[in-house]
Amino acid sequence: MGVNAPGGHQAPRLGMILKGYPRISESFISQEIALLESRGLPIEIYSLRRPRESFTHESVRRIRAPVTYVPEYVLPHLPAVMVPNLRLWASLGVRYVRSFRDAACRAVDRRTTATLRHFLQGGYLAYHRVMGRPVRHLHAHFCHTPTSVAFFASQLTGVPYSFTAHAKDIYTSDPEQLRRKMRRASFVVTCTAYNARYLRSLLDAGGATGVQHRTFVAIHTIYHGIDLHFFAYGTAPLPAPPFRVLSVGRLVPKKGYDDLLQALKILETWGVDFHFDHIGSGENKDTIRDLARRLGLWPRVTFHGTLPHEKVIDFYRRSHVFVLACKTAPNGDRDGIPNVLVEAMAVGVPVVSTRHSAIPELVQDGVTGTLVPPASPLALAGAIKNVLEAGTSLESQRRAARRTVETHFDSERCIGHLEALLRKAVGIP
Structure with a gap:
């Protein structure tokens, strides 16, 4: 199943859903997790993809969070994906059926099977890592696939979710689907004011779409910081061509x-x-x-x-x-x-x-x-x-x-705002 068991600790925990972990191109995420852990926030990592590089950044080595690798695709792992979903159906009954029907309708409307894959991944995650466990909040990085999985896991379990939206995931996402995810989220984080204005414009343009959606969603701009001790000031290029x-x-x-x-x-x-x-x-x-x-x-x-x-x-x-x-x-x-x-x-x-x-x-x-x-x-x-x-x-x-x-852009300063949001969401003072 790809799980490093977290042991018997029953303190409230945050479930962090990532597209892949670790990824050499996403050092800002591993840096964020390492800082949150260092400040005492208990985290579990749920990755939708196994690592594709043979090396990683130093910040990853400091992370102690247990990692669950959710099957990336359904057909190559059919029993592993379907068994927990069938058990979840037996446990949740009508709630599971309604959520599946919602996913199926969206898959038909969008003419894609990806929505059903995300639903089944959400069910896998809900059964193995959320239901009956001390995970009090889910937070996804990137508003496409990881947030889709968070959306369905939340819908099935009732555990609230939030997400951080970055760049490509924002501007290549279907606006209506992104609005839907934002309206169901507890809050949204993004890494630039430019992104925040765009996300707010999507919400404003969409209007209210039903009582199940909140008409106001908090969108927080939190820059990705860097480790200023590591990136210390000082260069020494040779003062001549080339x-x-x-x-x-x-x-x-x-x-x-x-x-x-x-x-x-x-x-x-x-x-x-x-x-x-x-x-x-x-x-x-x-x-x-x-x-x-x-x-x-x-x-x-x-x-x-x-x-x-x-x-x-x-x-x-x-x-x-x-x-x-x-x-x-x-x-x-x-x-x-x-x-x-x-x-x-x-x-x-x-x-x-x-x-x-x-x-x-x-x-x-x-x-x-x-x-x-x-x-x-x-x-x-x-x-x-x-x-x-x-x-x-x-x-x-x-x-x-x-x-x-x-x-x-000092990571120690930038992380404070996110830490406060996530502590409140998880229920940790």
């Missing part, structure tokens, strides 16, 4: 790596001597690497793949500029505030990014970094060139960036 240009991010359309490579080619034609380091992987890996070859940039580019924080920080410290060319993907996917921008600013690397989504909530153009329009390689190239030529004259900007992170 300049080190760094970017960390998944190779997906919304990150704009096609625009960044075009910008780097422009830099080369201007006679700028540089080397580009990229850290990360993603579905567009082959496409982006092929583009680097076609542009003749291959000798100037190194793709390092996915690395843990303990190795990434060395790249921050020896880089002259950090660049992230975010934009809206064709499917509507977009970033919120990428954590890597916060990390670079904390360490003191001058940042160049785009005036896109919630990035201006972090980067103030000309004060804490440089912003250009999205999908503008020429403007991006000019901004990178200006930073590289500015050299040590950017010291005041670098220190202003660090102060911004210390004020608004």
Whole structure:
């Protein structure tokens, strides 16, 4: 069943539902769980996917929460999924039937079997980890699949739920389904004011849809913080060409790596001597690497793949500029505030990014970094060139960036608001 038993402790507990655990690209979640645990909040982790990387961040090693791996798909694990659901049906009777009927109707309306899979996963979780146990509240990370599972587990057990909405999960979700989840939730957390405005606009546009839904839902903006002790201020790149240009991010359309490579080619034609380091992987890996070859940039580019924080920080410290060319993907996917921008600013690397989504909530153009329009390689190239030529004259900007992170993105400060919400929900003083 994939369960590390929590023992006989009967104190109220929080059930945390995740898409996958641990995930190297979601260090902010493991950091959050580690901090909540360190403050005495009892947590159980319910993961809908087993880890796909062979290594992880240091923060994961500090986590002591028991982990349950819910079967990711139904057919390969049919007995394991169906037996607890049948037992739950026998135990709950009409309540189970009504919830299943609701899920089936939604599956027909949306022409997808995913809704039924989420319902059965919710039933699996309800039977094995919630019913008759001291789990008093469920909290899901990401408003798509994990919150769908939380929705059904809550519907079956009566245990309330909340969720944190991030970026892609918000903007690629069906608005009506997202409204439905928000209205049933105890509260909603999101990581940028930009996201919060969008979520509130969905609720306002939807109006009231029945007495079973609350017309007001609290939406809390809580930034993802970082560990300022780990990301200590200080860089030491060699004060001469070739300049080190760094970017960390998944190779997906919304990150704009096609625009960044075009910008780097422009830099080369201007006679700028540089080397580009990229850290990360993603579905567009082959496409982006092929583009680097076609542009003749291959000798100037190194793709390092996915690395843990303990190795990434060395790249921050020896880089002259950090660049992230975010934009809206064709499917509507977009970033919120990428954590890597916060990390670079904390360490003191001058940042160049785009005036896109919630990035201006972090980067103030000309004060804490440089912003250009999205999908503008020429403007991006000019901004990178200006930073590289500015050299040590950017010291005041670098220190202003660090102060911004210390004020608004210190994980120790950011976690306090979330801790208070979850303690109240679980019933722990």
